[in-house]
Structure formats: structure tokens, C-alpha cells
Amino acid sequence: MHLVTADEMREMDRLTIESFGLPGRVLMENAGRGAARVLMDTYPDIRDQSVAVVAGRGNNGGDGFVIARYLAGAGINVTVYLLSESLRLTGDAAANFSLLSPLNIPVREIIDESDLAQAKADMARHHVFVDAILGTGINAEVRGLFKSAIHYINERHRPVLSVDIPSGLNADTGAPCGTCIRADHTVTFAFPKIGHVLLPGALYTGELHVVDIGIPPHIVENVPPRHHLLTKDDLRTLILPRPWDTHKGRTGHALVVAGSPGKTGAAALTSMAALRSGAGLVTLGIPERLNPILEILGPEVMTAQLMETATGAHTHLSFETIMTLLTGKRCLALGPGMGTEPDTVRLVHQLVTQCPVPMVLDADGLNAVAENPEILHHRKSEIILTPHPGEMARLADTTTKEVQENRIQTARSFAQKYQVHLVLKGARTLIAHPDGHIHVNPTGNPGMAAGGMGDVLTGIISGFLAQGYGPEASAQLGVFVHGLAADRVAAEKGSIGYIATDVMNALPPALAELAGEKAWEGSPAVPLPRMDPL
Incomplete structure (x- = not known):
């Protein structure tokens, strides 16, 4: 609209x-x-x-x-x-x-x-x-x-x-x-x-x-x-119906590189949310010492053990391994819970400039890029940035107050300057696109002011990318469904005290509500041969 x-x-x-x-x-x-x-x-x-x-x-x-x-x-x-x-x-x-x-x-x-x-x-x-x-x-x-x-x-x-x-x-x-x-x-x-x-x-x-x-x-x-309000009717036209004979290979494979000691939850939420939003397969690249924990936290997620620093954070020495892991993947989710050690920042810079598939960049990934936003001009693929106001302030070299007082102008200016898709989170999340168009999201509620919500959003957007949606559609669908799932949780449990996992688990019914009859192609009714008694 x-x-x-x-x-x-x-x-x-x-x-x-x-x-x-x-x-x-x-x-x-x-x-x-x-x-x-x-x-x-x-x-x-x-x-x-x-x-x-x-x-x-x-x-x-x-x-x-x-x-x-x-x-x-x-x-x-x-x-x-x-x-x-x-x-x-x-x-x-x-x-x-x-x-x-x-x-x-x-x-x-x-x-x-x-x-x-x-x-x-x-x-x-x-x-x-x-x-x-x-x-x-x-x-x-x-x-x-x-x-x-x-x-x-x-x-x-x-x-x-x-x-x-x-x-x-x-x-x-x-x-x-x-x-x-x-x-x-x-x-x-x-x-x-x-x-x-x-x-x-x-x-x-x-x-x-x-x-x-x-x-x-x-x-x-x-x-x-140049400004648009996201609505169910408009977004429903973007939904790609699933054929009845589809399989996990067709529904896409996402790679998530996230996590560090003390922030394993960010990696788990991101990767599980990608699955909950429809990705067929998710591989989680994590520092090797975290593997035992994350194999338990996300049994449906495959893990890849990566080299780590002395403190257990991601290191640039894993770059070639990650590039190999990207073979056959449709997207990369980078940043949640990674930390900001110099070796980790170097890895983020390498991946931002060399990643061959669409990327969702969040959290510590954004903090790494904020040290030198100009690297965004040298990337090889589409990128979606998902900052909250504080991260946006660091990216744009301004204050959080300035961001909040000029949300549309800040988001549009950055998206156009660096030709990125930018999701500026907050009440009435904004999605700014490289052409200067802005989409405003009406879903969501104050109960989302809790840790892990951004990790779930990163996973959702990555899940849409994995399924073959373009970055513009993935950002719009991801933000809307994220808020819609939270609204469903708030209606059921109340608006205070629910957590990111609740929102993640509400994604399937939220997706069904949005997709309606477009969830799949054809009819599930397959006639069975009649078995007459002897």
C-alpha cells in the first residue's frame, strides 16, 4: 500500500x-x-x-x-x-x-x-x-x-x-x-x-x-x-507456492556463521529460525569448541566446526573453509553472537567482500563493517543489513538520537549510498532499498523488546533467501512474518514475558496465515484404489 x-x-x-x-x-x-x-x-x-x-x-x-x-x-x-x-x-x-x-x-x-x-x-x-x-x-x-x-x-x-x-x-x-x-x-x-x-x-x-x-x-x-506500507494482501502476491513433489534440496540450503563462547544462543536461534521460515537445510559454522553444545540445541541443524582464536571466537583463518562451505548454499547469515575480536572483524571483512551468494549481516557483523563501511562498495553479491538504532548509528557515524529522529532519511541515505537493502529495526521497522524506496512494517508489539529477537529475524530473512526469494522480497516477508508471529504469541500468552523462542516456534502458523491458499500448488487429494471385499 x-x-x-x-x-x-x-x-x-x-x-x-x-x-x-x-x-x-x-x-x-x-x-x-x-x-x-x-x-x-x-x-x-x-x-x-x-x-x-x-x-x-x-x-x-x-x-x-x-x-x-x-x-x-x-x-x-x-x-x-x-x-x-x-x-x-x-x-x-x-x-x-x-x-x-x-x-x-x-x-x-x-x-x-x-x-x-x-x-x-x-x-x-x-x-x-x-x-x-x-x-x-x-x-x-x-x-x-x-x-x-x-x-x-x-x-x-x-x-x-x-x-x-x-x-x-x-x-x-x-x-x-x-x-x-x-x-x-x-x-x-x-x-x-x-x-x-x-x-x-x-x-x-x-x-x-x-x-x-x-x-x-x-x-x-x-x-x-516512494514509501509503502507492508500489507498481507501485497505480500501474499510474493509467496512462491511449493510443488507437492518438492524436497529439501529444492527448498534451499543456508549457511549461518555465528556464535562465540557465551553467545551460543544467537547461533542456535538464527539457524533454527531459518528452518522455521522454510529453508530446507541449514549448516551452522561455529568455533569448534561450541560444536557439542550446538548439536544439542539444534538437532535439525548441521554443524561445521571452524578454527577459532584462543578465546574461542571466529578467526580469519577459517575464511577458505567457509568459502568452500558456501558451495551449494543460497545465502549466508553472518554476525549474530560472533564477538568483535580483531581476527573476527578481519573474517567479516573478507566475507563481505568475497561472498558469492546473498548475505544477511547482523549484530557483530555490522559492528565489524562499521569500522570501514566502504568495504560494502567492494562486495560481490547482494547484502541485507539488519541494524538496530545503535548499530545504525555506528554504521552511519552518528548518534542513536539522530537515527531515531530521522529514521527514514538515515535508512534511505545509507541504502542508496552503499546500494544495500537495510532493515532498520524498532517500532515500525523500516526496510530501505537501493533505489530509495522505503517499506514500513506494521506488525510486531512491545513484547519483542527481549534478547534474541534480532537473531530470529536474521534467520527468517535467511530462510527466505534460501528458498529462492530475492533480497527485496526476503527482507519484506521476513520482517512482516517476524512481527506477525510475535503478534500471534502476544495474543495467546500476553505481551510481556514471551521470548524469542516463542516467536520462532510461532513462525509456521504465521506463515500459514500469510500464505493462505498459496502455501502449495495443486491438490493434496490423491484418489486411492478402492478395495472391495471378497
Whole structure:
């Protein structure tokens, strides 16, 4: 599903009006009518209640006037509170405001803080508020009358439906501009905005409804969005059905190089998650002293004992052995639990530049590359990086705070500069691709804030690569299914106290939920010969 910026949506509106010839007033009519329908469907008892439409003087307020008209037409008691002098209205908003009086819709103009104080007693009688104060163009701190009105609406604790975006929310970042409406529902137009789905924006947006207002498809093609929300419907089209006569050789072989003393769990989780996500075979390359432990932890995983340092960490002396192990493998997962000894860092650098198959690089593998990110320019195959914000900060030579405040920009810049696929983990994980496109993942929950979750994700993505999916599809499917499995666990066990192994074990049902009927080709029903009694 496309996500758009405020500028992209504004350009689509402009082209629809100027090039296609659809008047802006028609777009506003479609928007207001759609929002009114959502409001009435969402609150069926509203016909016995009263609604306050709190409007600004821009097009967002104009949408609010249309909503008020349709509510009044349905026999609903509605009052418009205009946070401006009506004489300051212009264009389509002014035209729609002029239609309120003939329908006897009450309007109260609120020009300053004193007017608002006097209006509060009247506003308090309403059961539902429609927030049509500020639209997607806001990017500066909300002040004055608008700030006070937003505070008042939030303090009422009444149901709120926001028009296009909660007033005060930055449509491109999801950050509140000082103060922001906390909506129960938001009706947006044509496409969701990025700020609706990123955090904390999603917390202010409430339940999001998207209304078609008539933007022609060819206009969308002229302003192609670069941001996308991962959805089940879109991802289901990527699923490769399995033939009934398939076997483990066809479903792919992944190599995992991971682990060190004290971090055997990272190696076990990564390799087992690759199997749980569908890889046919997994070989785990580990320092030789860890072999007895990992053969017990993962009985379905094959192990390869590698040379080690004096402390039991991976060493560059294993490079040739690993290159030989890569024969017949479809991917390499590198980094979880490896440690950062100089010999280990050297091995990572060698593999990043010489590995002949797609690679997933995580954890200590990322820390090794952070010492010299330029080696990414010299690799021989596709690579997927899966940093958390701290690792991303090291890779980009910045601070974690800067990363978190500019997640999309940071991820896109790095992915384009080094032509990599980058999974920036966190609430609303981002996937940045070499062409600059960004995918936002909606699955997952706070219960995932536990050790080992990243190792499971690395294994899942590797499992998809092993099955023959490309790096873009593997990253998208892997991130979505990872969160989906966690959501299933949280629904069953609660959102606090589950662990990475729980998520890993929930992968098969999560995959079944995503794949649906595409899980396999053909029918399992094979007719058996009838055995008639003698």
C-alpha cells in the first residue's frame, strides 16, 4: 500500500485539478462526504447525539464544512465552531462555508482565546468532536488559539474523528508539532500519510480509514510514491507456492556463521529460525569448541566446526573453509553472537567482500563493517543489513538520537549510498532499498523488546533467501512474518514475558496465515484404489 508525503499528496491534488480538470471543490466534496459516512458508520448512535465540527480556515476546515452539511442532511444535530473570522475564508473552503447558513447549521466564530473560553460551555454538550482544524501542511509548533482548542478537545475525553490527519501531527514524520489531537479515528484521503503509520503518529491517529476522493490512476503514476506500507494482501502476491513433489534440496540450503563462547544462543536461534521460515537445510559454522553444545540445541541443524582464536571466537583463518562451505548454499547469515575480536572483524571483512551468494549481516557483523563501511562498495553479491538504532548509528557515524529522529532519511541515505537493502529495526521497522524506496512494517508489539529477537529475524530473512526469494522480497516477508508471529504469541500468552523462542516456534502458523491458499500448488487429494471385499 502506498504511503505519501504531504508534498506528494499536494502535487496529486494539483495535477488532478489542473491537468485532469476535476475541480478542487469536487475533491473537497468527495472527501467530506466520505468522512461523514465513516463517522456515521463508526458511531451509529450519533443520530441521537450531537456533533461539534471544530474547523480551521484552510481546506481542512472546508472538509469539515462538507461533513457538517452531510450530517445535518442525515438529521444529526451538528454545530460548527470556526477558529477564525469567516471573512478570512477563501476558495473552496469559503464556498462550502456559504452553504451552511441555508441549511440552518449553527456556526460559532471563535477568533481569540476569550471567545474560546466563552464557547467551552456550549462545546461541552457535544458527544462527538470532528477535528478539522489543521491539515497535512503543518510542520511548525502549534501555538495560540489552535493550541488551546486542541488542548480543550483532548481534555474532553469524548470520541474524536480527525479529518485527514490529527491536527498538529507532522504528516511526514509522525511527530507532534508541540501539541496534537489524540484521535479515536482518522479519515484520510486517497492514501495514508507516512505520519499516520510511524510512531508516535500512529498513537495519535487511532483507527485509520482511507477514502477514495477521485485521484485518477495516471496522476498517481506521475507522482509515484516512494514509501509503502507492508500489507498481507501485497505480500501474499510474493509467496512462491511449493510443488507437492518438492524436497529439501529444492527448498534451499543456508549457511549461518555465528556464535562465540557465551553467545551460543544467537547461533542456535538464527539457524533454527531459518528452518522455521522454510529453508530446507541449514549448516551452522561455529568455533569448534561450541560444536557439542550446538548439536544439542539444534538437532535439525548441521554443524561445521571452524578454527577459532584462543578465546574461542571466529578467526580469519577459517575464511577458505567457509568459502568452500558456501558451495551449494543460497545465502549466508553472518554476525549474530560472533564477538568483535580483531581476527573476527578481519573474517567479516573478507566475507563481505568475497561472498558469492546473498548475505544477511547482523549484530557483530555490522559492528565489524562499521569500522570501514566502504568495504560494502567492494562486495560481490547482494547484502541485507539488519541494524538496530545503535548499530545504525555506528554504521552511519552518528548518534542513536539522530537515527531515531530521522529514521527514514538515515535508512534511505545509507541504502542508496552503499546500494544495500537495510532493515532498520524498532517500532515500525523500516526496510530501505537501493533505489530509495522505503517499506514500513506494521506488525510486531512491545513484547519483542527481549534478547534474541534480532537473531530470529536474521534467520527468517535467511530462510527466505534460501528458498529462492530475492533480497527485496526476503527482507519484506521476513520482517512482516517476524512481527506477525510475535503478534500471534502476544495474543495467546500476553505481551510481556514471551521470548524469542516463542516467536520462532510461532513462525509456521504465521506463515500459514500469510500464505493462505498459496502455501502449495495443486491438490493434496490423491484418489486411492478402492478395495472391495471378497
